[in-house]
Amino acid sequence: MSEPLLIPADAYVSKDYAEAEADRLWAKVWQQVGRVEEIPEVGSFITYEICDDSILIVRSAPDTIKAFHNVCTHRGRRLVSTPKGAHSAAGKQKKFVCGYHAWTFDTNGKATYILDQSDWKGQLTEMCTNLREVKVDTWGGWIFINMDIECEPLREFLEPVASLLDPFEFEQMRYRFRAWGIFDCNWKVALEAFLEPYHVAGTHPQLTKYGDFYAWSRALGRHGHDGYDTKEHKVAGQDVAADTSVHRAAKGEDARISTAQMQQEFWDTVGAATTETLVKAAQRLVHELPAGTPAAEVHHHWLESARRDDAERGVIWPEISDKQMSDAGLAQSIFPNMNFLPGPTFLLYYRVRPYGTDPDKCIYEAIALDRFPPGQQPHTEWQYLEQDPDRWPYVIGQDISNMIEVQKGLKSRGFAGNLPNPWQERKVSNLHRNLAEYMGMGEPRLLESELPGQ
Numbered sequence: 001m002s003e004p005l006l007i008p009a010d011a012y013v014s015k016d017y018a019e020a021e022a023d024r025l026w027a028k029v030w031q032q033v034g035r036v037e038e039i040p041e042v043g044s045f046i047t048y049e050i051c052d053d054s055i056l057i058v059r060s061a062p063d064t065i066k067a068f069h070n071v072c073t074h075r076g077r078r079l080v081s082t083p084k085g086a087h088s089a090a091g092k093q094k095k096f097v098c099g100y101h102a103w104t105f106d107t108n109g110k111a112t113y114i115l116d117q118s119d120w121k122g123q124l125t126e127m128c129t130n131l132r133e134v135k136v137d138t139w140g141g142w143i144f145i146n147m148d149i150e151c152e153p154l155r156e157f158l159e160p161v162a163s164l165l166d167p168f169e170f171e172q173m174r175y176r177f178r179a180w181g182i183f184d185c186n187w188k189v190a191l192e193a194f195l196e197p198y199h200v201a202g203t204h205p206q207l208t209k210y211g212d213f214y215a216w217s218r219a220l221g222r223h224g225h226d227g228y229d230t231k232e233h234k235v236a237g238q239d240v241a242a243d244t245s246v247h248r249a250a251k252g253e254d255a256r257i258s259t260a261q262m263q264q265e266f267w268d269t270v271g272a273a274t275t276e277t278l279v280k281a282a283q284r285l286v287h288e289l290p291a292g293t294p295a296a297e298v299h300h301h302w303l304e305s306a307r308r309d310d311a312e313r314g315v316i317w318p319e320i321s322d323k324q325m326s327d328a329g330l331a332q333s334i335f336p337n338m339n340f341l342p343g344p345t346f347l348l349y350y351r352v353r354p355y356g357t358d359p360d361k362c363i364y365e366a367i368a369l370d371r372f373p374p375g376q377q378p379h380t381e382w383q384y385l386e387q388d389p390d391r392w393p394y395v396i397g398q399d400i401s402n403m404i405e406v407q408k409g410l411k412s413r414g415f416a417g418n419l420p421n422p423w424q425e426r427k428v429s430n431l432h433r434n435l436a437e438y439m440g441m442g443e444p445r446l447l448e449s450e451l452p453g454q
C-alpha cells in the first residue's frame with residue numbers, strides 16, 4: 001500500500017458488486033449493531049438491518065445477549081417490524097408474537113406457541129421452529145453480530161485495533177447524540193469521507209488555521225489508523241501524544257489563544273471531538289499561563305486542568321499514557337464500516353452501511369459518546385437528518401457535500417479509478433485490499449502497470 005495504486009470504481013457503482021457484497025462481505029463479517037446500554041433489561045431488544053437481512057438482538061438473561069435472524073420460521077414474515085421512517089425497532093417484551101398466524105417466540109428464540117401444532121403430525125421439531133441464531137459478542141460497550149456461525153471470535157477479528165483502543169474504556173461512555181440519514185452514495189464513499197485528514201485543506205479550509213493536517217496512515221491488519229505527521233514522514237508511534245491525538249495544542253504565535261479558539265470552533269462546527277470541559281479549560285489558559293508558554297506546556301496544562309474539572313463533577317478520566325495515546329493516533333477504522341475519533345472522555349464515530357443492495361444509497365450515522373457523571377447520561381434517540389448539508393453540524397455538512405458529487409463522478413466514463421495517496425490515504429487502500437479478500441474481486445492495482453504502454 002505504500003506504492004501508488006489504482007482502485008477500480010466498480011466497488012462503488014456496480015449493482016452486481018453490491019449484490020455480491022451482501023453475500024460475500026455482510027453475511028460473513030462482524031459488524032457493530034448497537035450499544036449494550038440500549039438493551040438494559042431482560043426482554044429489551046433492538047433490530048439491525050443490513051442489505052436484505054434483519055437481525056433481532058435481545059437481552060435473554062441479565063448477562064446474556066442473543067441475536068436471531070428477524071424472521072418468523074413459519075412462513076417468513078418479518079417478526080419485528082421497523083416502524084415507518086424509524087431507524088430501527090426497539091423496545092422491551094418477554095415474547096415476540098408474529099403478526100401473521102401468531103406463532104410466538106421467547107427471548108431465547110424458542111417457539112412457545114404454535115396454533116394447531118398437532119396438524120404437523122409431530123414433525124415440527126425445535127430445529128425447524130426456533131428462531132435462527134447468529135453470533136453475537138461485545139467489545140467497548142458495543143454489540144457486534146456475525147451471520148456466519150463459523151466465524152472467528154470477535155476479539156480476534158478486532159485485533160490489533162481492540163488492544164490499541166482498550167485504554168479509552170469506551171464501555172464507560174454513553175450516547176450524547178446519534179444522528180442518521182439515508183444518502184445518495186455508496187456506503188464506502190460516505191465512510192471514506194472520514195478516513196483521512198488529507199481532505200481537510202480542500203474541504204474544511206477553516207480548520208487549517210489551527211493546525212496542519214498532514215497525516216500518516218497505516219493498516220492495522222484489516223483495520224487502520226492515522227495521525228498527525230510532518231512531511232519528513234516521522235514513523236508512526238514516535239510522535240508525542242500532543243502531536244498525534246485529536247486534542248493537540250493549536251498552532252500559532254500564542255498556543256493559549258489558538259487552543260481556545262480551536263476548541264470553540266470544534267464545539268461550534270462539529271459538536272463533538274471535544275467536550276464542554278475541554279472547551280472551558282482552554283478558555284482559561286490565557287488567564288492561567290503567562291504569554292510565551294511553549295505549546296507543549298500549554299497542552300499539558302490544559303489537559304490537566306480539564307481532568308481536574310471533570311473529576312469534580314464525577315467524570316474520572318481513564319489512565320491513558322502518552323505512549324498509548326500516540327500509538328492510537330488521531331483516528332482508527334474498524335473494518336468494514338466504522339471510523340473513530342477518540343479522546344479521554346469522548347468519542348465521535350461514524351458507521352455506514354448499504355441501504356438494501358442499492359450501490360447508490362447508504363445509511364449513514366454520526367454518533368457522539370461521552371463519559372457522564374454517574375446516573376447523568378441523557379436519554380437519546382436516533383435523530384433522522386436529511387442529506388442536506390445544512391441539516392448537519394457544519395463540518396460534517398462539508399463532508400456530506402462531497403459524497404453525492406463523488407458518487408456522480410465515479411460513474412463518469414472519464415474516470416479511471418481512485419488514486420489514493422500512498423502515505424496519507426492508506427486506510428482507504430487497506431479498506432479495498434480487505435474488501436477484495438472477502439469479495440474475490442476489486443483489488444487495488446499498481447498504478448505503474450496501468451499506465452499506457454505498460
Ligand code: FES
Nearest residue numbers: 072074075098101
Ligand atoms: S408467518 Fe409467522 S406465524 Fe405464520
Ligand SMILES: [Fe+2]
Nearest residue numbers: 193203204399
Ligand atoms: Fe472531513
